[in-house]
Amino acid sequence: MTQQFSLEDPQPRQTEGDAPQDEIVDQQSLDALRAKQACHDLVMRFVLCNDRRDPHGLAALFAEKGVLVRPNGQTLVGRAAIAAAYADRPADRLTRHLVGNVLIDVTSATGAIGSSTVLLWSGSAQDVPGPFGRPAQGRQVMGEFEDTFVRTAQGWRIARREARFTFVREA
Numbered sequence: 001m002t003q004q005f006s007l008e009d010p011q012p013r014q015t016e017g018d019a020p021q022d023e024i025v026d027q028q029s030l031d032a033l034r035a036k037q038a039c040h041d042l043v044m045r046f047v048l049c050n051d052r053r054d055p056h057g058l059a060a061l062f063a064e065k066g067v068l069v070r071p072n073g074q075t076l077v078g079r080a081a082i083a084a085a086y087a088d089r090p091a092d093r094l095t096r097h098l099v100g101n102v103l104i105d106v107t108s109a110t111g112a113i114g115s116s117t118v119l120l121w122s123g124s125a126q127d128v129p130g131p132f133g134r135p136a137q138g139r140q141v142m143g144e145f146e147d148t149f150v151r152t153a154q155g156w157r158i159a160r161r162e163a164r165f166t167f168v169r170e171a
């Protein structure tokens with residue numbers, strides 16, 4: 001007897017022998033789910049590395065010749081250029097990126113595309129934190145990422161990311 005799970009019925013049930021074919025997840029579907037999760041993790045790790053000021057960790061999320069198009073149109077090519085640009089950030093600038101609406105579509109065994117929405121808050125490390133944290137700067141920015149992912153020998157990586165701002169609220 002084995003336990004089987006169904007998408008329609010999340011409760012496990014016992015079956016005798018082989019399960020019906022429609023209840024078994026095939027390898028191709030499982031690989032697609034793994035690819036989606038790996039690409040989703042890249043989206044989330046990008047903002048984590050950015051907010052933690054880890055430019056080399058951020059650059060490692062990209063393919064060797066990965067491309068990052070920044071909201072101002074600046075195009076960075078390769079991990080070294082990406083790491084250098086993020087290392088050059090003002091030392092006292094703090095950021096928090098809230099990412100949502102992440103959608104990943106697997107296009108092949110080695111490729112995927114994705115989009116996500118980001119809300120950016122920033123502040124200064126020079127501001128003294130109070131019981132509710134540091135004051136946020138008055139500008140709030142909403143933007144989006146359009147990503148192309150590639151499966152490499154090291155796993156899934158960002159091949160190209162285009163970032164753009166869609167809304168801004170000034171203080």
